[in-house]
Amino acid sequence: MNVSRVDHIGIAVVNLEESLKFYEDILGITCQGTEIVEDQKVKVAFLPVGDTELELLESTTEDGPIAKFIEKNGGRGGIQHVALRVDNIEEAIEEIKSKGYKMIDEKPRYGAGNASIAFCHPKSTHGILLELSERK
Numbered sequence: 001m002n003v004s005r006v007d008h009i010g011i012a013v014v015n016l017e018e019s020l021k022f023y024e025d026i027l028g029i030t031c032q033g034t035e036i037v038e039d040q041k042v043k044v045a046f047l048p049v050g051d052t053e054l055e056l057l058e059s060t061t062e063d064g065p066i067a068k069f070i071e072k073n074g075g076r077g078g079i080q081h082v083a084l085r086v087d088n089i090e091e092a093i094e095e096i097k098s099k100g101y102k103m104i105d106e107k108p109r110y111g112a113g114n115a116s117i118a119f120c121h122p123k124s125t126h127g128i129l130l131e132l133s134e135r136k
């Protein structure tokens with residue numbers, strides 16, 4: 001499995017527009033657009049920071065993973081996951097499973113920006129929600 005970089009840091013936010021204002025102000029950049037990823041029940045915005053990105057995530061439903069994260073975090077947002085860039089998501093999933101670690105996703109799923117993604121279970125990562133992301 002070849003991990004080339006931190007693809008993004010996933011930050012759960014209660015209100016995307018509000019949070020965007022802060023990050024655009026301090027980073028001095030303008031977000032290039034948002035995307036709704038139905039499968040994950042999120043609306044996301046990416047903000048480039050050096051060779052990685054901040055991914056701001058707002059829940060589109062009451063029961064999605066981001067809504068749950070915020071609920072469990074006392075109604076506040078926070079760092080919800082870290083994503084690593086891999087060159088082959090299928091190989092990465094197979095390698096992790098073959099080593100006996102737990103994947104949330106055993107098959108790649110659609111990720112923002114047309115990435116192929118899969119999440120490793122926090123049980124296996126000792127407490128971090130780790131996303132693997134292959135970009136075309």
Ligand SMILES: C[C@@H](C(=O)O)C(=O)SCCNC(=O)CCNC(=O)[C@H](O)C(C)(C)COP(=O)(O)OP(=O)(O)OC[C@H]1O[C@@H](n2cnc3c(N)ncnc32)[C@H](O)[C@@H]1OP(=O)(O)O
Nearest residue numbers: 010037040065068080081104111112117119122127128129
């Ligand atoms: C758009 C896309 C993209 O980049 O392209 C995205 O990022 S989508 C980003 C949003 N989508 C996702 O996060 C999809 C993957 N996430 C999930 O399937 C879920 O959030 C789980 C990670 C399974 C957690 O679900 P849920 O909270 O319902 O289960 P649970 O309460 O039983 O939690 C299971 C264990 O994981 C821990 N846990 C839960 N969320 C966690 C997080 N964000 N970071 C670290 N640990 C976490 C809990 O404390 C618990 O550990 P203990 O039992 O020790 O207390």
Ligand SMILES: [Co+2]
Nearest residue numbers: 010055083131
């Ligand atoms: Co992500």
